[in-house]
Amino acid sequence: MKKLLILIISIFLISCNGQENKKLVTNNKKMDKQNLEYLTFGGGCFWCVESCFNLLKGVDKVISGYSGGHKENPTYEEVCTGETGHAEVVQIAYDPKIISYEQLMDVFFFLHDPTTLNRQGNDIGTQYRSVIFYKDDAEKAKAEQALKKSEASGKYSGKYVTEITKLEKFWPAEQYHQGYYEANPTQPYCSAVVGPKIAKFKKHYGDLGMLRPEVD
Template identity: 45%
Template sequence: MKKIILILLSVLALNQANAQGKKTEKATFGMGCFWCTEAIFQKLKGVVSVKSGYEGGTLNNPTYEEVCTGLTGHAEVLEITYNLMEITYSDLLEVFWKSHDPTTLNRQGADSGTQYRSVVFYHTPEQKVLAEKYKAELNKTNAYGKKVVTAIESAKPFYVAENYHQNYYLKNGSAPYCRLVILPKLEKLEKVFKAKLKN
């Protein structure tokens, strides 16, 4: 029943967007280091652009160094622009939750601090409903064996990260960090979401 509700909500959001002549929408996710996660969403069909940046804090125009202190309150996030006719918000949520560990508070792997928290910043009421229902279903089915701690919050001002953070994997694919940390995530993506990837 819940899957039917999720599908209906996705169709409703798509119909509303079509009625308004809207073809793209934004999704914003925090799921640890944006170097690791940017490359994942860049590979998805229907994703127009992915920007690494900072959101959810109190300081205007924070720098990477300031965010790394954990004192600004920002999370490292991805602002994803996607084509509603090619990919749904539910699809993006599925990739989001399957591409990181949403059960660890303020931590992803060796990275720890509030800047690495798992968070969904929703841009529309429909996104909020879909994210909350998806999270509730994950917890109800005990999908991870532990409680999902992902925060679901209204979108805040987004600050684009410095240029050297953008397209990090595309520019630095042969670096040890990319081969050891990012490449395994991309290989997993190709196995799990093969049908959703760009050619």
């Protein structure tokens, strides 16, 4: 009886390990850097958004920057006044054979509240607005569909205020903003706001097998 019990437990463990290994290799294809696509959107402070998307399989690079304004080559200080019209955004280079536009949109709506106008938590101003930028009509249609899907999910009870806007220009932010959280994890805002959000993100998308193996 004891041996039988040990055998049953062993089979169960092997089965569980097999499922876990299967999860870890999901979408574990080699990235095709010659055929990357690009997606630009804003969902609050770009320090957090950039850090989270950089953890996903299929994402080659994430750059923090500014879009949607009227001033050429804006600075962070100018954008923070709200007078240039820009939003803090990230531009993502990704391999659509590994991670789809639709999956990236699911992450986008997971990471911020699309029902708060010009605000995310204590970050207030038009530079923190919820906005998706599209490059052509086909991508506009996909953005509209992603928005409808998120609204139908019932995750947020308020009315969505996410803008869907034609991308005119993306301006990379100053170098010190790139990888900001990784370089400054103990900075007060990072430790109080960004860190907890990244931890929540890792738990959710790690369980779905969507993180790079080294961070899953």
